[in-house]
Amino acid sequence: MTNNIELFNLKNTSIPGSILKLRSCRQAVVIPHKSPDGDAVGSSLALMHLLNKAGVPTHVVVEDSLPYFLNFLPGAENIIIWDKKNTIAETYIQNADCIISSDYGHVSRCGVLEKFVRENPCLKIMIDHHPHPEIEAYDFLFHDITSSSTCELVFDFYVKYFSDISLDKTIATCIYAGLVTDTGCFRHALRPQTFETASELLKTGIDTEHIITKIFDVNTPQRLKLLGYCLNEKMVILPEYKTAFIHLSGEELRSFGVKKGDTEGIVNYTLSIEGIIFGAFFFEREDHTTKVSFRSKSTFPANEFSSRFFDGGGHRNAAGGQFNGPVNLAVNHFLECLPQYKTVLESLHL
Ligand SMILES: [Mn+2]
Structure with missing residues:
Protein backbone atom coordinates (compact mmCIF):
# COMPACT_ATOMS: atom_id res chain seq x y z
CA MET A 1 0.00 0.00 0.00
CA ASP A 217 -33.74 5.54 0.50
CA VAL A 218 -35.48 4.40 3.63
CA ASN A 219 -38.76 6.26 3.57
CA THR A 220 -41.94 4.48 4.57
CA PRO A 221 -45.09 5.22 2.52
CA GLN A 222 -46.53 6.89 5.68
CA ARG A 223 -43.62 9.23 6.01
CA LEU A 224 -43.72 10.22 2.35
CA LYS A 225 -47.45 10.93 2.56
CA LEU A 226 -46.87 13.12 5.61
CA LEU A 227 -44.07 14.93 3.78
CA GLY A 228 -46.31 15.46 0.75
CA TYR A 229 -49.00 16.93 2.98
CA CYS A 230 -46.47 19.22 4.71
CA LEU A 231 -45.11 20.55 1.43
CA ASN A 232 -48.46 20.87 -0.31
CA GLU A 233 -50.67 22.22 2.44
CA LYS A 234 -48.65 23.29 5.43
CA MET A 235 -45.69 25.25 4.16
CA VAL A 236 -45.59 29.02 4.50
CA ILE A 237 -43.04 31.02 2.54
CA LEU A 238 -42.16 34.56 3.57
CA PRO A 239 -39.91 35.90 0.79
CA GLU A 240 -39.47 39.29 2.53
CA TYR A 241 -37.82 37.44 5.44
CA LYS A 242 -36.09 34.77 3.31
CA THR A 243 -37.92 32.40 5.63
CA ALA A 244 -40.08 29.31 5.17
CA PHE A 245 -41.80 27.17 7.78
CA ILE A 246 -44.03 24.14 8.18
CA HIS A 247 -46.45 23.56 11.06
CA LEU A 248 -48.45 20.53 12.15
CA SER A 249 -51.12 20.26 14.83
CA GLY A 250 -51.47 17.29 17.13
CA GLU A 251 -54.61 16.27 15.29
CA GLU A 252 -52.79 16.20 11.94
CA LEU A 253 -49.95 14.13 13.41
CA ARG A 254 -52.48 11.64 14.78
CA SER A 255 -54.38 11.40 11.50
CA PHE A 256 -51.15 10.39 9.72
CA GLY A 257 -50.29 7.88 12.44
CA VAL A 258 -46.92 9.57 12.89
CA LYS A 259 -44.34 7.54 14.79
CA LYS A 260 -41.10 8.63 16.45
CA GLY A 261 -38.63 9.75 13.80
CA ASP A 262 -41.23 10.25 11.05
CA THR A 263 -40.94 14.05 11.18
CA GLU A 264 -37.13 13.87 11.20
CA GLY A 265 -35.60 15.92 8.39
CA ILE A 266 -38.84 17.58 7.21
CA VAL A 267 -37.47 20.96 8.30
CA ASN A 268 -34.63 20.63 5.78
CA TYR A 269 -37.07 20.96 2.88
CA THR A 270 -37.70 24.59 3.85
CA LEU A 271 -34.04 25.40 3.26
CA SER A 272 -33.96 23.63 -0.08
CA ILE A 273 -36.01 26.49 -1.56
CA GLU A 274 -33.84 28.87 -3.55
CA GLY A 275 -33.20 32.10 -1.64
CA ILE A 276 -34.42 30.80 1.74
CA ILE A 277 -31.99 31.35 4.60
CA PHE A 278 -34.10 30.55 7.65
CA GLY A 279 -36.40 27.54 8.02
CA ALA A 280 -38.54 26.23 10.85
CA PHE A 281 -40.72 23.21 11.57
CA PHE A 282 -43.36 23.28 14.32
CA PHE A 283 -45.26 20.31 15.65
CA GLU A 284 -47.61 20.00 18.56
CA ARG A 285 -46.90 17.44 21.24
CA GLU A 286 -49.48 15.31 23.07
CA ASP A 287 -49.45 17.78 25.99
CA HIS A 288 -50.32 20.69 23.64
CA THR A 289 -46.87 22.25 23.85
CA THR A 290 -44.96 22.74 20.61
CA LYS A 291 -41.58 21.41 19.53
CA VAL A 292 -39.67 23.56 17.04
CA SER A 293 -36.71 22.82 14.78
CA PHE A 294 -34.76 25.61 13.16
CA ARG A 295 -32.35 25.45 10.24
CA SER A 296 -30.40 28.26 8.64
CA LYS A 297 -27.86 28.95 5.96
CA SER A 298 -24.84 31.23 5.93
CA THR A 299 -24.20 33.09 9.21
CA PHE A 300 -27.82 33.40 10.34
CA PRO A 301 -27.80 32.38 14.04
CA ALA A 302 -30.66 29.87 14.37
CA ASN A 303 -29.38 28.99 17.85
CA GLU A 304 -29.52 32.60 19.03
CA PHE A 305 -33.04 33.04 17.64
CA SER A 306 -34.11 29.85 19.38
CA SER A 307 -32.57 30.71 22.73
CA ARG A 308 -34.08 34.23 22.69
CA PHE A 309 -37.61 33.27 21.70
CA PHE A 310 -38.11 29.51 21.97
CA ASP A 311 -36.27 28.37 25.09
CA GLY A 312 -33.77 26.38 23.03
CA GLY A 313 -30.36 26.41 21.42
CA GLY A 314 -27.94 24.31 19.40
CA HIS A 315 -25.61 24.96 16.50
CA ARG A 316 -25.62 28.14 14.42
CA ASN A 317 -27.27 26.42 11.45
CA ALA A 318 -29.29 23.77 13.28
CA ALA A 319 -31.12 24.42 16.53
CA GLY A 320 -34.10 23.21 18.49
CA GLY A 321 -36.60 24.91 20.75
CA GLN A 322 -40.04 24.70 22.30
CA PHE A 323 -43.12 26.74 23.00
CA ASN A 324 -45.43 26.38 25.95
CA GLY A 325 -48.67 26.29 24.00
CA PRO A 326 -50.37 24.83 20.92
CA VAL A 327 -48.89 25.11 17.46
CA ASN A 328 -51.03 28.04 16.23
CA LEU A 329 -49.82 30.19 19.14
CA ALA A 330 -46.23 29.08 18.56
CA VAL A 331 -46.49 30.17 14.92
CA ASN A 332 -47.97 33.55 15.96
CA HIS A 333 -45.08 34.04 18.37
CA PHE A 334 -42.62 33.18 15.59
CA LEU A 335 -44.25 35.73 13.26
CA GLU A 336 -44.05 38.38 15.99
CA CYS A 337 -40.33 37.73 16.66
CA LEU A 338 -39.17 37.44 13.07
CA PRO A 339 -39.19 41.21 12.29
CA GLN A 340 -36.38 41.68 14.84
CA TYR A 341 -34.15 39.71 12.46
CA LYS A 342 -35.40 41.27 9.23
CA THR A 343 -32.31 43.43 8.70
CA VAL A 344 -29.97 40.52 9.35
CA LEU A 345 -31.91 38.28 6.96
CA GLU A 346 -31.97 40.97 4.28
CA SER A 347 -28.21 41.43 4.51
CA LEU A 348 -27.46 37.77 3.90
CA HIS A 349 -26.98 36.41 0.41
CA LEU A 350 -25.95 33.01 -0.82
MN1 LIG B 1 -19.13 11.24 12.96
Whole structure:
Protein backbone atom coordinates (compact mmCIF):
# COMPACT_ATOMS: atom_id res chain seq x y z
CA MET A 1 0.00 0.00 0.00
CA THR A 2 2.86 2.36 -0.82
CA ASN A 3 0.33 4.45 -2.70
CA ASN A 4 -1.59 5.31 0.43
CA ILE A 5 1.52 6.21 2.34
CA GLU A 6 2.44 8.70 -0.34
CA LEU A 7 -1.13 9.90 -0.46
CA PHE A 8 -1.07 10.97 3.18
CA ASN A 9 2.54 12.09 3.09
CA LEU A 10 3.40 10.14 6.18
CA LYS A 11 6.84 11.11 7.28
CA ASN A 12 6.75 9.51 10.68
CA THR A 13 6.80 5.75 10.22
CA SER A 14 7.48 4.75 13.82
CA ILE A 15 4.64 2.81 15.42
CA PRO A 16 3.44 4.13 18.81
CA GLY A 17 3.57 1.82 21.84
CA SER A 18 -0.24 1.80 22.14
CA ILE A 19 -0.56 0.40 18.64
CA LEU A 20 2.03 -2.30 19.32
CA LYS A 21 0.07 -3.16 22.46
CA LEU A 22 -3.20 -3.22 20.51
CA ARG A 23 -1.71 -5.59 17.96
CA SER A 24 -0.93 -8.13 20.67
CA CYS A 25 -4.29 -7.90 22.46
CA ARG A 26 -6.30 -11.01 23.32
CA GLN A 27 -9.67 -9.31 23.26
CA ALA A 28 -10.45 -5.84 21.94
CA VAL A 29 -13.81 -4.14 22.14
CA VAL A 30 -14.95 -1.25 19.94
CA ILE A 31 -17.76 0.91 21.34
CA PRO A 32 -19.68 3.37 19.13
CA HIS A 33 -21.67 6.15 20.80
CA LYS A 34 -25.21 5.42 21.97
CA SER A 35 -28.01 6.01 19.43
CA PRO A 36 -25.37 5.13 16.85
CA ASP A 37 -25.45 6.59 13.34
CA GLY A 38 -23.83 5.45 10.11
CA ASP A 39 -20.46 6.92 11.01
CA ALA A 40 -20.35 5.36 14.48
CA VAL A 41 -21.49 1.93 13.28
CA GLY A 42 -19.46 2.01 10.05
CA SER A 43 -16.25 2.99 11.82
CA SER A 44 -16.74 0.43 14.61
CA LEU A 45 -17.43 -2.42 12.19
CA ALA A 46 -14.51 -1.41 9.95
CA LEU A 47 -12.21 -1.49 12.99
CA MET A 48 -13.64 -4.86 14.04
CA HIS A 49 -12.98 -6.41 10.63
CA LEU A 50 -9.54 -4.83 10.38
CA LEU A 51 -8.43 -5.96 13.83
CA ASN A 52 -9.83 -9.47 13.38
CA LYS A 53 -7.87 -9.70 10.15
CA ALA A 54 -4.77 -8.54 12.01
CA GLY A 55 -5.24 -11.37 14.49
CA VAL A 56 -6.79 -9.32 17.31
CA PRO A 57 -10.14 -10.87 18.30
CA THR A 58 -12.52 -7.90 18.35
CA HIS A 59 -16.19 -7.32 19.15
CA VAL A 60 -18.42 -4.28 18.81
CA VAL A 61 -20.54 -3.49 21.88
CA VAL A 62 -23.15 -0.71 21.96
CA GLU A 63 -25.81 0.43 24.40
CA ASP A 64 -28.86 0.44 22.13
CA SER A 65 -30.08 -0.91 18.80
CA LEU A 66 -28.82 0.36 15.45
CA PRO A 67 -31.23 2.20 13.17
CA TYR A 68 -32.71 -0.60 11.06
CA PHE A 69 -31.23 0.76 7.83
CA LEU A 70 -27.70 -0.01 9.05
CA ASN A 71 -28.38 -3.72 9.51
CA PHE A 72 -27.11 -4.43 6.00
CA LEU A 73 -23.55 -3.55 6.97
CA PRO A 74 -21.28 -6.61 7.07
CA GLY A 75 -20.91 -7.77 10.67
CA ALA A 76 -23.88 -5.75 11.97
CA GLU A 77 -25.57 -9.01 13.05
CA ASN A 78 -22.65 -9.70 15.40
CA ILE A 79 -22.86 -6.40 17.28
CA ILE A 80 -23.58 -6.98 20.96
CA ILE A 81 -26.40 -4.69 22.07
CA TRP A 82 -26.52 -4.01 25.80
CA ASP A 83 -30.29 -3.37 25.71
CA LYS A 84 -30.77 -6.96 24.56
CA LYS A 85 -27.86 -8.77 26.22
CA ASN A 86 -26.77 -6.86 29.35
CA THR A 87 -24.51 -9.40 30.93
CA ILE A 88 -22.75 -10.48 27.76
CA ALA A 89 -22.09 -6.85 26.79
CA GLU A 90 -20.74 -6.01 30.25
CA THR A 91 -18.56 -9.13 30.35
CA TYR A 92 -16.96 -8.31 27.00
CA ILE A 93 -16.03 -4.84 28.24
CA GLN A 94 -14.78 -6.14 31.60
CA ASN A 95 -12.59 -8.78 29.92
CA ALA A 96 -11.20 -6.56 27.17
CA ASP A 97 -7.53 -5.66 27.18
CA CYS A 98 -8.20 -2.81 24.77
CA ILE A 99 -11.26 -0.57 24.45
CA ILE A 100 -11.66 1.67 21.42
CA SER A 101 -14.16 4.55 21.45
CA SER A 102 -15.34 5.31 17.97
CA ASP A 103 -17.01 8.58 16.88
CA TYR A 104 -17.12 10.35 20.26
CA GLY A 105 -14.61 12.11 22.45
CA HIS A 106 -16.19 11.76 25.86
CA VAL A 107 -16.69 8.41 27.61
CA SER A 108 -20.17 9.43 28.77
CA ARG A 109 -21.35 9.24 25.13
CA CYS A 110 -21.36 5.44 25.32
CA GLY A 111 -24.26 5.69 27.80
CA VAL A 112 -24.73 2.97 30.39
CA LEU A 113 -21.48 1.35 29.23
CA GLU A 114 -19.47 4.31 30.59
CA LYS A 115 -19.17 2.77 34.04
CA PHE A 116 -17.68 -0.48 32.70
CA VAL A 117 -15.28 1.36 30.42
CA ARG A 118 -14.01 3.57 33.25
CA GLU A 119 -13.65 0.61 35.63
CA ASN A 120 -11.45 -1.37 33.25
CA PRO A 121 -7.86 -0.07 33.49
CA CYS A 122 -6.89 -1.52 30.09
CA LEU A 123 -5.48 0.25 27.03
CA LYS A 124 -7.96 2.89 25.77
CA ILE A 125 -7.92 4.32 22.29
CA MET A 126 -10.14 7.06 20.87
CA ILE A 127 -10.80 7.58 17.17
CA ASP A 128 -12.91 10.67 16.64
CA HIS A 129 -13.52 13.98 14.89
CA HIS A 130 -15.59 15.94 17.45
CA PRO A 131 -14.17 18.98 19.26
CA HIS A 132 -13.07 18.92 22.93
CA PRO A 133 -12.10 15.29 23.53
CA GLU A 134 -11.71 13.93 27.06
CA ILE A 135 -7.97 13.45 26.64
CA GLU A 136 -7.27 12.17 30.15
CA ALA A 137 -9.53 9.13 29.73
CA TYR A 138 -7.44 7.67 26.90
CA ASP A 139 -3.94 6.31 26.30
CA PHE A 140 -3.97 7.05 22.61
CA LEU A 141 -5.99 9.57 20.59
CA PHE A 142 -6.41 9.38 16.86
CA HIS A 143 -8.27 12.63 16.66
CA ASP A 144 -8.76 15.24 13.95
CA ILE A 145 -11.67 17.68 13.83
CA THR A 146 -10.91 18.52 10.18
CA SER A 147 -11.80 14.97 9.17
CA SER A 148 -15.20 14.57 7.47
CA SER A 149 -16.01 11.55 9.58
CA THR A 150 -14.61 9.03 12.00
CA CYS A 151 -14.68 6.59 9.10
CA GLU A 152 -12.25 8.79 7.19
CA LEU A 153 -10.02 8.64 10.28
CA VAL A 154 -10.34 4.86 10.43
CA PHE A 155 -8.98 4.79 6.90
CA ASP A 156 -6.03 6.98 7.99
CA PHE A 157 -5.54 4.73 11.01
CA TYR A 158 -5.43 1.73 8.72
CA VAL A 159 -2.92 3.36 6.34
CA LYS A 160 -0.70 4.48 9.17
CA TYR A 161 -0.66 1.39 11.38
CA PHE A 162 -2.22 -1.55 9.57
CA SER A 163 -1.15 -1.19 5.96
CA ASP A 164 0.29 -4.72 6.10
CA ILE A 165 -3.33 -5.93 6.08
CA SER A 166 -5.09 -5.83 2.72
CA LEU A 167 -8.06 -3.47 2.47
CA ASP A 168 -11.01 -5.60 1.38
CA LYS A 169 -14.57 -4.92 0.28
CA THR A 170 -15.99 -5.68 3.72
CA ILE A 171 -13.85 -3.09 5.48
CA ALA A 172 -14.25 -0.57 2.64
CA THR A 173 -18.07 -0.91 2.66
CA CYS A 174 -18.20 -0.06 6.38
CA ILE A 175 -15.89 2.93 5.96
CA TYR A 176 -17.82 4.22 2.96
CA ALA A 177 -21.08 4.06 4.95
CA GLY A 178 -19.70 6.54 7.48
CA LEU A 179 -18.22 8.76 4.82
CA VAL A 180 -21.55 9.20 3.05
CA THR A 181 -23.48 9.55 6.32
CA ASP A 182 -21.42 12.36 7.79
CA THR A 183 -20.96 14.26 4.53
CA GLY A 184 -24.62 13.87 3.45
CA CYS A 185 -23.44 12.04 0.31
CA PHE A 186 -20.45 14.33 -0.21
CA ARG A 187 -22.26 17.62 0.35
CA HIS A 188 -20.58 19.03 3.46
CA ALA A 189 -17.55 18.75 5.76
CA LEU A 190 -15.44 17.89 2.74
CA ARG A 191 -11.74 18.22 2.15
CA PRO A 192 -9.60 16.88 -0.70
CA GLN A 193 -8.54 13.93 1.44
CA THR A 194 -12.16 12.78 1.77
CA PHE A 195 -12.28 12.15 -1.98
CA GLU A 196 -8.85 10.53 -1.93
CA THR A 197 -10.14 8.18 0.76
CA ALA A 198 -13.31 7.46 -1.24
CA SER A 199 -11.15 6.77 -4.28
CA GLU A 200 -9.09 4.17 -2.39
CA LEU A 201 -12.29 2.53 -1.11
CA LEU A 202 -13.78 2.32 -4.61
CA LYS A 203 -10.69 0.48 -5.81
CA THR A 204 -11.74 -2.49 -3.64
CA GLY A 205 -14.87 -2.90 -5.79
CA ILE A 206 -17.50 -1.80 -3.25
CA ASP A 207 -21.05 -1.27 -4.50
CA THR A 208 -21.45 2.45 -3.75
CA GLU A 209 -24.95 2.66 -5.17
CA HIS A 210 -26.13 -0.20 -2.98
CA ILE A 211 -24.64 1.40 0.12
CA ILE A 212 -26.26 4.78 -0.55
CA THR A 213 -29.64 3.25 -1.41
CA LYS A 214 -29.63 1.19 1.79
CA ILE A 215 -28.80 4.20 3.96
CA PHE A 216 -30.76 7.02 2.31
CA ASP A 217 -33.74 5.54 0.50
CA VAL A 218 -35.48 4.40 3.63
CA ASN A 219 -38.76 6.26 3.57
CA THR A 220 -41.94 4.48 4.57
CA PRO A 221 -45.09 5.22 2.52
CA GLN A 222 -46.53 6.89 5.68
CA ARG A 223 -43.62 9.23 6.01
CA LEU A 224 -43.72 10.22 2.35
CA LYS A 225 -47.45 10.93 2.56
CA LEU A 226 -46.87 13.12 5.61
CA LEU A 227 -44.07 14.93 3.78
CA GLY A 228 -46.31 15.46 0.75
CA TYR A 229 -49.00 16.93 2.98
CA CYS A 230 -46.47 19.22 4.71
CA LEU A 231 -45.11 20.55 1.43
CA ASN A 232 -48.46 20.87 -0.31
CA GLU A 233 -50.67 22.22 2.44
CA LYS A 234 -48.65 23.29 5.43
CA MET A 235 -45.69 25.25 4.16
CA VAL A 236 -45.59 29.02 4.50
CA ILE A 237 -43.04 31.02 2.54
CA LEU A 238 -42.16 34.56 3.57
CA PRO A 239 -39.91 35.90 0.79
CA GLU A 240 -39.47 39.29 2.53
CA TYR A 241 -37.82 37.44 5.44
CA LYS A 242 -36.09 34.77 3.31
CA THR A 243 -37.92 32.40 5.63
CA ALA A 244 -40.08 29.31 5.17
CA PHE A 245 -41.80 27.17 7.78
CA ILE A 246 -44.03 24.14 8.18
CA HIS A 247 -46.45 23.56 11.06
CA LEU A 248 -48.45 20.53 12.15
CA SER A 249 -51.12 20.26 14.83
CA GLY A 250 -51.47 17.29 17.13
CA GLU A 251 -54.61 16.27 15.29
CA GLU A 252 -52.79 16.20 11.94
CA LEU A 253 -49.95 14.13 13.41
CA ARG A 254 -52.48 11.64 14.78
CA SER A 255 -54.38 11.40 11.50
CA PHE A 256 -51.15 10.39 9.72
CA GLY A 257 -50.29 7.88 12.44
CA VAL A 258 -46.92 9.57 12.89
CA LYS A 259 -44.34 7.54 14.79
CA LYS A 260 -41.10 8.63 16.45
CA GLY A 261 -38.63 9.75 13.80
CA ASP A 262 -41.23 10.25 11.05
CA THR A 263 -40.94 14.05 11.18
CA GLU A 264 -37.13 13.87 11.20
CA GLY A 265 -35.60 15.92 8.39
CA ILE A 266 -38.84 17.58 7.21
CA VAL A 267 -37.47 20.96 8.30
CA ASN A 268 -34.63 20.63 5.78
CA TYR A 269 -37.07 20.96 2.88
CA THR A 270 -37.70 24.59 3.85
CA LEU A 271 -34.04 25.40 3.26
CA SER A 272 -33.96 23.63 -0.08
CA ILE A 273 -36.01 26.49 -1.56
CA GLU A 274 -33.84 28.87 -3.55
CA GLY A 275 -33.20 32.10 -1.64
CA ILE A 276 -34.42 30.80 1.74
CA ILE A 277 -31.99 31.35 4.60
CA PHE A 278 -34.10 30.55 7.65
CA GLY A 279 -36.40 27.54 8.02
CA ALA A 280 -38.54 26.23 10.85
CA PHE A 281 -40.72 23.21 11.57
CA PHE A 282 -43.36 23.28 14.32
CA PHE A 283 -45.26 20.31 15.65
CA GLU A 284 -47.61 20.00 18.56
CA ARG A 285 -46.90 17.44 21.24
CA GLU A 286 -49.48 15.31 23.07
CA ASP A 287 -49.45 17.78 25.99
CA HIS A 288 -50.32 20.69 23.64
CA THR A 289 -46.87 22.25 23.85
CA THR A 290 -44.96 22.74 20.61
CA LYS A 291 -41.58 21.41 19.53
CA VAL A 292 -39.67 23.56 17.04
CA SER A 293 -36.71 22.82 14.78
CA PHE A 294 -34.76 25.61 13.16
CA ARG A 295 -32.35 25.45 10.24
CA SER A 296 -30.40 28.26 8.64
CA LYS A 297 -27.86 28.95 5.96
CA SER A 298 -24.84 31.23 5.93
CA THR A 299 -24.20 33.09 9.21
CA PHE A 300 -27.82 33.40 10.34
CA PRO A 301 -27.80 32.38 14.04
CA ALA A 302 -30.66 29.87 14.37
CA ASN A 303 -29.38 28.99 17.85
CA GLU A 304 -29.52 32.60 19.03
CA PHE A 305 -33.04 33.04 17.64
CA SER A 306 -34.11 29.85 19.38
CA SER A 307 -32.57 30.71 22.73
CA ARG A 308 -34.08 34.23 22.69
CA PHE A 309 -37.61 33.27 21.70
CA PHE A 310 -38.11 29.51 21.97
CA ASP A 311 -36.27 28.37 25.09
CA GLY A 312 -33.77 26.38 23.03
CA GLY A 313 -30.36 26.41 21.42
CA GLY A 314 -27.94 24.31 19.40
CA HIS A 315 -25.61 24.96 16.50
CA ARG A 316 -25.62 28.14 14.42
CA ASN A 317 -27.27 26.42 11.45
CA ALA A 318 -29.29 23.77 13.28
CA ALA A 319 -31.12 24.42 16.53
CA GLY A 320 -34.10 23.21 18.49
CA GLY A 321 -36.60 24.91 20.75
CA GLN A 322 -40.04 24.70 22.30
CA PHE A 323 -43.12 26.74 23.00
CA ASN A 324 -45.43 26.38 25.95
CA GLY A 325 -48.67 26.29 24.00
CA PRO A 326 -50.37 24.83 20.92
CA VAL A 327 -48.89 25.11 17.46
CA ASN A 328 -51.03 28.04 16.23
CA LEU A 329 -49.82 30.19 19.14
CA ALA A 330 -46.23 29.08 18.56
CA VAL A 331 -46.49 30.17 14.92
CA ASN A 332 -47.97 33.55 15.96
CA HIS A 333 -45.08 34.04 18.37
CA PHE A 334 -42.62 33.18 15.59
CA LEU A 335 -44.25 35.73 13.26
CA GLU A 336 -44.05 38.38 15.99
CA CYS A 337 -40.33 37.73 16.66
CA LEU A 338 -39.17 37.44 13.07
CA PRO A 339 -39.19 41.21 12.29
CA GLN A 340 -36.38 41.68 14.84
CA TYR A 341 -34.15 39.71 12.46
CA LYS A 342 -35.40 41.27 9.23
CA THR A 343 -32.31 43.43 8.70
CA VAL A 344 -29.97 40.52 9.35
CA LEU A 345 -31.91 38.28 6.96
CA GLU A 346 -31.97 40.97 4.28
CA SER A 347 -28.21 41.43 4.51
CA LEU A 348 -27.46 37.77 3.90
CA HIS A 349 -26.98 36.41 0.41
CA LEU A 350 -25.95 33.01 -0.82
MN1 LIG B 1 -19.13 11.24 12.96
